[in-house]
Amino acid sequence: MAKINLRPWREELRAEKQKQFVVMILGAVIVAGGLVFLWKSHLDSQIAYQQARNAYIETAAKKLDAQIKEIEDLKRKRDELLARMKVIQDLQGKRPVIVRIFDELVRTLPDGLYYTDLTRTGDNLQIVGMAESNNRISTLMRSFEESDWFASPSLANVSAADSRRAGYSQFNMTVKQTTPEPEGEEKK
Template identity: 80%
Template sequence: MTRINLRPWREELRAEKQKQFVVMIFGAAIIAAGLAFLWVSDVDGRIAHQQSRNAYIETAMKQLDKQIKEIEDLKRKRDELLARMQVIQDLQGKRPVIVRVFDEMVRTLPDGLFYTELEKTGDTVEIVGMAESNGRISSLMRRFEESDWFADPSLSNVLEADSKKAGYSQFNLSVKQKTPEPEGEEK
Protein backbone atom coordinates (compact mmCIF):
# COMPACT_ATOMS: atom_id res chain seq x y z
CA MET A 1 0.00 0.00 0.00
CA THR A 2 1.15 3.33 -0.85
CA ARG A 3 1.52 6.00 1.62
CA ILE A 4 0.55 9.41 0.74
CA ASN A 5 1.37 12.15 3.06
CA LEU A 6 -1.25 14.76 2.87
CA ARG A 7 0.03 16.80 5.70
CA PRO A 8 1.49 20.17 4.85
CA TRP A 9 5.04 19.07 5.63
CA ARG A 10 6.64 21.93 3.80
CA GLU A 11 4.89 24.49 5.95
CA GLU A 12 5.76 22.50 9.04
CA LEU A 13 9.37 22.25 7.92
CA ARG A 14 9.42 25.96 7.14
CA ALA A 15 7.85 26.75 10.55
CA GLU A 16 10.39 24.45 12.26
CA LYS A 17 13.29 26.12 10.46
CA GLN A 18 11.88 29.52 11.26
CA LYS A 19 11.70 28.54 14.96
CA GLN A 20 15.29 27.31 14.83
CA PHE A 21 16.31 30.55 13.12
CA VAL A 22 14.58 32.64 15.77
CA VAL A 23 16.18 30.55 18.55
CA MET A 24 19.61 30.92 16.91
CA ILE A 25 19.12 34.68 16.48
CA PHE A 26 17.90 34.93 20.04
CA GLY A 27 20.89 32.81 21.23
CA ALA A 28 23.31 34.90 19.15
CA ALA A 29 21.77 38.09 20.57
CA ILE A 30 22.15 36.72 24.11
CA ILE A 31 25.77 35.70 23.40
CA ALA A 32 26.48 39.09 21.78
CA ALA A 33 24.88 40.89 24.73
CA GLY A 34 26.96 38.75 27.12
CA LEU A 35 30.14 39.47 25.20
CA ALA A 36 29.27 43.18 25.08
CA PHE A 37 28.62 43.12 28.83
CA LEU A 38 31.93 41.37 29.45
CA TRP A 39 33.77 43.83 27.17
CA VAL A 40 32.14 46.85 28.88
CA SER A 41 32.90 45.35 32.30
CA ASP A 42 36.53 44.79 31.27
CA VAL A 43 36.85 48.35 29.92
CA ASP A 44 35.21 49.76 33.08
CA GLY A 45 37.53 47.63 35.21
CA ARG A 46 40.57 48.87 33.30
CA ILE A 47 39.38 52.47 33.60
CA ALA A 48 38.78 52.04 37.33
CA HIS A 49 42.20 50.40 37.71
CA GLN A 50 43.88 53.25 35.79
CA GLN A 51 42.00 55.83 37.85
CA SER A 52 43.16 54.14 41.06
CA ARG A 53 46.73 54.15 39.70
CA ASN A 54 46.39 57.83 38.80
CA ALA A 55 45.06 58.60 42.29
CA TYR A 56 47.99 56.69 43.82
CA ILE A 57 50.45 58.61 41.64
CA GLU A 58 48.84 61.93 42.60
CA THR A 59 49.02 61.01 46.29
CA ALA A 60 52.65 59.94 45.88
CA MET A 61 53.41 63.19 44.04
CA LYS A 62 51.87 65.23 46.86
CA GLN A 63 53.98 63.32 49.38
CA LEU A 64 57.08 63.86 47.25
CA ASP A 65 56.27 67.56 46.94
CA LYS A 66 56.05 67.74 50.74
CA GLN A 67 59.36 65.89 51.05
CA ILE A 68 60.97 68.18 48.46
CA LYS A 69 59.74 71.21 50.40
CA GLU A 70 61.10 69.72 53.64
CA ILE A 71 64.42 69.03 51.91
CA GLU A 72 64.56 72.61 50.62
CA ASP A 73 63.78 73.89 54.13
CA LEU A 74 66.50 71.65 55.56
CA LYS A 75 68.97 72.85 52.93
CA ARG A 76 68.09 76.46 53.71
CA LYS A 77 68.53 75.81 57.45
CA ARG A 78 71.80 74.00 56.76
CA ASP A 79 73.06 76.95 54.71
CA GLU A 80 72.05 79.33 57.50
CA LEU A 81 73.84 77.16 60.07
CA LEU A 82 76.93 76.96 57.86
CA ALA A 83 76.88 80.73 57.49
CA ARG A 84 76.60 81.12 61.27
CA MET A 85 79.40 78.61 61.78
CA GLN A 86 81.55 80.53 59.29
CA VAL A 87 80.91 83.78 61.15
CA ILE A 88 81.82 82.10 64.43
CA GLN A 89 84.97 80.60 62.92
CA ASP A 90 85.93 83.98 61.46
CA LEU A 91 85.40 85.64 64.83
CA GLN A 92 87.38 82.94 66.62
CA GLY A 93 90.12 83.21 64.01
CA LYS A 94 90.28 86.99 64.37
CA ARG A 95 90.22 86.96 68.15
CA PRO A 96 94.00 86.65 68.57
CA VAL A 97 94.60 89.22 65.80
CA ILE A 98 93.80 92.23 68.00
CA VAL A 99 96.19 90.91 70.64
CA ARG A 100 98.92 90.53 68.03
CA VAL A 101 98.18 94.00 66.65
CA PHE A 102 98.62 95.55 70.09
CA ASP A 103 101.73 93.46 70.65
CA GLU A 104 103.18 94.67 67.36
CA MET A 105 102.28 98.26 68.24
CA VAL A 106 104.31 97.88 71.44
CA ARG A 107 107.22 96.27 69.57
CA THR A 108 107.34 99.09 67.02
CA LEU A 109 107.22 101.79 69.69
CA PRO A 110 110.66 103.43 70.05
CA ASP A 111 111.91 104.91 73.32
CA GLY A 112 110.91 108.52 73.91
CA LEU A 113 107.51 108.14 72.25
CA PHE A 114 104.07 107.17 73.59
CA TYR A 115 100.52 106.89 72.29
CA THR A 116 97.69 109.00 73.68
CA GLU A 117 94.86 107.81 71.41
CA LEU A 118 94.24 104.84 69.14
CA GLU A 119 91.23 104.51 66.85
CA LYS A 120 90.65 101.69 64.37
CA THR A 121 88.35 102.20 61.39
CA GLY A 122 88.21 99.29 58.99
CA ASP A 123 91.81 98.29 58.39
CA THR A 124 93.22 101.75 59.22
CA VAL A 125 94.56 102.60 62.67
CA GLU A 126 94.64 106.30 63.59
CA ILE A 127 97.30 107.08 66.20
CA VAL A 128 97.73 110.25 68.24
CA GLY A 129 100.87 110.31 70.32
CA MET A 130 103.65 112.33 71.89
CA ALA A 131 107.33 112.17 70.87
CA GLU A 132 110.54 113.69 72.25
CA SER A 133 111.77 114.48 68.73
CA ASN A 134 110.90 114.19 65.09
CA GLY A 135 113.58 111.51 64.75
CA ARG A 136 111.56 109.28 67.07
CA ILE A 137 108.50 109.73 64.85
CA SER A 138 110.61 108.82 61.80
CA SER A 139 111.90 105.76 63.64
CA LEU A 140 108.28 104.73 64.42
CA MET A 141 107.30 105.09 60.77
CA ARG A 142 110.29 102.95 59.64
CA ARG A 143 109.36 100.26 62.15
CA PHE A 144 105.76 100.27 60.87
CA GLU A 145 107.10 99.82 57.32
CA GLU A 146 109.21 96.83 58.42
CA SER A 147 106.37 95.27 60.42
CA ASP A 148 104.47 92.18 59.25
CA TRP A 149 101.25 93.61 60.68
CA PHE A 150 101.30 97.20 59.43
CA ALA A 151 101.90 99.01 56.16
CA ASP A 152 101.75 102.47 54.61
CA PRO A 153 102.31 104.73 57.62
CA SER A 154 101.19 108.28 56.89
CA LEU A 155 102.09 111.22 59.14
CA SER A 156 99.39 113.87 58.96
CA ASN A 157 100.25 116.38 61.65
CA VAL A 158 103.08 117.28 64.05
CA LEU A 159 102.41 119.98 66.66
CA GLU A 160 105.13 121.55 68.74
CA ALA A 161 105.35 120.94 72.44
CA ASP A 162 102.52 122.15 74.60
CA SER A 163 102.78 123.45 78.15
CA LYS A 164 101.76 120.14 79.78
CA LYS A 165 104.47 117.98 78.25
CA ALA A 166 107.55 120.14 77.93
CA GLY A 167 109.88 118.98 75.17
CA TYR A 168 107.31 116.67 73.51
CA SER A 169 105.63 117.11 70.13
CA GLN A 170 102.16 115.77 69.42
CA PHE A 171 101.77 113.80 66.17
CA ASN A 172 98.90 112.25 64.19
CA LEU A 173 99.73 109.13 62.23
CA SER A 174 97.63 106.66 60.30
CA VAL A 175 98.77 103.17 59.40
CA LYS A 176 97.05 100.31 57.55
CA GLN A 177 96.69 96.98 59.31
CA LYS A 178 97.48 93.90 57.27
CA THR A 179 97.24 90.22 58.07
CA PRO A 180 100.58 88.51 57.60
CA GLU A 181 100.71 85.17 55.82
CA PRO A 182 101.26 82.21 58.13
CA GLU A 183 104.81 80.99 58.25
CA GLY A 184 105.68 78.32 55.70
CA GLU A 185 103.11 79.46 53.11
CA GLU A 186 104.15 81.17 49.93
CA LYS A 187 102.15 83.06 47.35
Protein backbone atom coordinates in the same frame (compact mmCIF):
# COMPACT_ATOMS: atom_id res chain seq x y z
CA MET B 1 -7.30 10.59 -8.19
CA ALA B 2 -6.79 10.98 -4.65
CA LYS B 3 -6.86 14.33 -3.07
CA ILE B 4 -3.73 15.05 -1.01
CA ASN B 5 -3.43 18.33 0.66
CA LEU B 6 0.27 19.25 1.06
CA ARG B 7 -0.34 22.78 2.23
CA PRO B 8 -0.68 22.28 5.92
CA TRP B 9 2.52 20.29 6.00
CA ARG B 10 4.43 23.01 4.16
CA GLU B 11 2.89 25.67 6.31
CA GLU B 12 3.81 23.76 9.41
CA LEU B 13 7.38 23.35 8.10
CA ARG B 14 7.56 27.04 7.23
CA ALA B 15 6.20 27.97 10.67
CA GLU B 16 8.73 25.62 12.28
CA LYS B 17 11.61 27.19 10.29
CA GLN B 18 10.37 30.67 11.15
CA LYS B 19 10.28 29.68 14.84
CA GLN B 20 13.82 28.34 14.58
CA PHE B 21 14.91 31.55 12.84
CA VAL B 22 13.39 33.68 15.60
CA VAL B 23 15.03 31.50 18.25
CA MET B 24 18.38 31.78 16.47
CA ILE B 25 18.01 35.56 16.22
CA LEU B 26 17.10 35.76 19.91
CA GLY B 27 20.05 33.46 20.76
CA ALA B 28 22.38 35.63 18.67
CA VAL B 29 21.05 38.77 20.36
CA ILE B 30 21.51 37.16 23.79
CA VAL B 31 25.06 35.98 22.92
CA ALA B 32 25.88 39.44 21.46
CA GLY B 33 24.46 41.09 24.59
CA GLY B 34 26.58 38.77 26.76
CA LEU B 35 29.69 39.57 24.73
CA VAL B 36 28.98 43.31 24.95
CA PHE B 37 28.48 42.94 28.72
CA LEU B 38 31.78 41.03 29.08
CA TRP B 39 33.61 43.55 26.89
CA LYS B 40 32.18 46.48 28.91
CA SER B 41 33.09 44.75 32.20
CA HIS B 42 36.62 44.17 30.93
CA LEU B 43 36.96 47.85 29.90
CA ASP B 44 35.57 49.00 33.27
CA SER B 45 38.05 46.81 35.13
CA GLN B 46 40.92 48.11 32.94
CA ILE B 47 39.84 51.72 33.61
CA ALA B 48 39.59 51.04 37.35
CA TYR B 49 43.04 49.41 37.30
CA GLN B 50 44.54 52.39 35.45
CA GLN B 51 42.87 54.84 37.83
CA ALA B 52 44.30 52.91 40.78
CA ARG B 53 47.76 53.10 39.18
CA ASN B 54 47.33 56.85 38.56
CA ALA B 55 46.26 57.38 42.18
CA TYR B 56 49.31 55.42 43.37
CA ILE B 57 51.61 57.51 41.16
CA GLU B 58 50.01 60.75 42.42
CA THR B 59 50.45 59.61 46.03
CA ALA B 60 54.06 58.66 45.37
CA ALA B 61 54.65 62.02 43.62
CA LYS B 62 53.22 63.89 46.62
CA LYS B 63 55.49 61.91 48.97
CA LEU B 64 58.48 62.70 46.75
CA ASP B 65 57.52 66.39 46.67
CA ALA B 66 57.38 66.38 50.47
CA GLN B 67 60.78 64.67 50.61
CA ILE B 68 62.24 67.15 48.11
CA LYS B 69 60.95 70.04 50.22
CA GLU B 70 62.42 68.45 53.33
CA ILE B 71 65.75 67.97 51.54
CA GLU B 72 65.72 71.62 50.43
CA ASP B 73 64.99 72.70 54.02
CA LEU B 74 67.85 70.51 55.26
CA LYS B 75 70.20 71.96 52.62
CA ARG B 76 69.18 75.49 53.61
CA LYS B 77 69.77 74.68 57.30
CA ARG B 78 73.10 73.06 56.40
CA ASP B 79 74.17 76.15 54.47
CA GLU B 80 73.13 78.37 57.39
CA LEU B 81 75.11 76.19 59.81
CA LEU B 82 78.16 76.22 57.52
CA ALA B 83 77.93 80.01 57.30
CA ARG B 84 77.72 80.24 61.10
CA MET B 85 80.64 77.84 61.48
CA LYS B 86 82.70 79.95 59.05
CA VAL B 87 81.90 83.13 60.99
CA ILE B 88 82.83 81.41 64.26
CA GLN B 89 86.05 80.04 62.76
CA ASP B 90 86.91 83.48 61.40
CA LEU B 91 86.27 85.01 64.81
CA GLN B 92 88.32 82.30 66.51
CA GLY B 93 91.15 82.86 64.05
CA LYS B 94 91.05 86.66 64.44
CA ARG B 95 90.64 86.70 68.20
CA PRO B 96 94.36 86.77 69.00
CA VAL B 97 95.01 89.34 66.24
CA ILE B 98 93.81 92.33 68.29
CA VAL B 99 96.03 91.25 71.17
CA ARG B 100 98.98 90.98 68.78
CA ILE B 101 98.19 94.43 67.35
CA PHE B 102 98.21 96.03 70.81
CA ASP B 103 101.40 94.14 71.67
CA GLU B 104 103.02 95.34 68.44
CA LEU B 105 101.85 98.91 69.09
CA VAL B 106 103.66 98.79 72.44
CA ARG B 107 106.79 97.20 70.92
CA THR B 108 107.07 99.83 68.19
CA LEU B 109 106.51 102.72 70.59
CA PRO B 110 109.82 104.54 71.18
CA ASP B 111 110.68 106.32 74.42
CA GLY B 112 109.48 109.91 74.64
CA LEU B 113 106.34 109.27 72.60
CA TYR B 114 102.82 108.28 73.63
CA TYR B 115 99.46 107.75 71.96
CA THR B 116 96.45 109.88 72.84
CA ASP B 117 93.91 108.31 70.45
CA LEU B 118 93.70 105.10 68.42
CA THR B 119 90.90 104.50 65.92
CA ARG B 120 90.56 101.43 63.76
CA THR B 121 88.59 101.55 60.52
CA GLY B 122 88.79 98.28 58.61
CA ASP B 123 92.52 97.54 58.29
CA ASN B 124 93.61 101.14 58.88
CA LEU B 125 94.66 102.53 62.25
CA GLN B 126 94.37 106.27 62.86
CA ILE B 127 96.93 107.25 65.50
CA VAL B 128 97.05 110.56 67.32
CA GLY B 129 99.92 111.03 69.74
CA MET B 130 102.47 113.28 71.40
CA ALA B 131 106.22 113.17 70.88
CA GLU B 132 109.13 114.94 72.57
CA SER B 133 110.78 115.46 69.17
CA ASN B 134 110.26 114.84 65.49
CA ASN B 135 113.06 112.24 65.58
CA ARG B 136 110.88 110.07 67.80
CA ILE B 137 108.06 110.25 65.24
CA SER B 138 110.55 109.16 62.53
CA THR B 139 111.68 106.27 64.75
CA LEU B 140 108.02 105.25 65.18
CA MET B 141 107.49 105.28 61.41
CA ARG B 142 110.61 103.15 60.85
CA SER B 143 109.40 100.71 63.54
CA PHE B 144 106.06 100.41 61.76
CA GLU B 145 107.86 99.73 58.44
CA GLU B 146 109.95 96.95 60.04
CA SER B 147 106.95 95.38 61.80
CA ASP B 148 105.26 92.28 60.41
CA TRP B 149 101.90 93.52 61.66
CA PHE B 150 101.91 97.02 60.16
CA ALA B 151 102.64 98.51 56.76
CA SER B 152 102.53 101.82 54.92
CA PRO B 153 102.74 104.36 57.75
CA SER B 154 101.59 107.77 56.56
CA LEU B 155 102.20 110.90 58.60
CA ALA B 156 99.34 113.34 58.08
CA ASN B 157 100.13 116.19 60.43
CA VAL B 158 102.74 117.33 62.96
CA SER B 159 102.03 120.41 65.04
CA ALA B 160 103.12 121.99 68.27
CA ALA B 161 101.11 120.86 71.27
CA ASP B 162 98.97 123.17 73.36
CA SER B 163 100.37 125.21 76.24
CA ARG B 164 99.76 122.46 78.81
CA ARG B 165 102.17 120.19 76.95
CA ALA B 166 104.87 122.64 76.03
CA GLY B 167 107.84 121.06 74.28
CA TYR B 168 105.79 118.27 72.74
CA SER B 169 104.65 117.84 69.14
CA GLN B 170 101.26 116.43 68.33
CA PHE B 171 101.07 114.11 65.30
CA ASN B 172 98.39 112.35 63.25
CA MET B 173 99.39 109.16 61.51
CA THR B 174 97.68 106.41 59.54
CA VAL B 175 99.10 102.90 59.36
CA LYS B 176 97.72 99.81 57.65
CA GLN B 177 97.33 96.67 59.75
CA THR B 178 98.49 93.45 58.05
CA THR B 179 98.49 89.84 59.18
CA PRO B 180 101.80 88.10 58.66
CA GLU B 181 101.98 84.70 56.97
CA PRO B 182 102.30 81.88 59.51
CA GLU B 183 105.80 80.52 59.76
CA GLY B 184 106.50 77.47 57.63
CA GLU B 185 104.02 78.52 54.91
CA GLU B 186 105.45 79.99 51.76
CA LYS B 187 103.61 82.14 49.26
CA LYS B 188 102.82 80.29 46.08
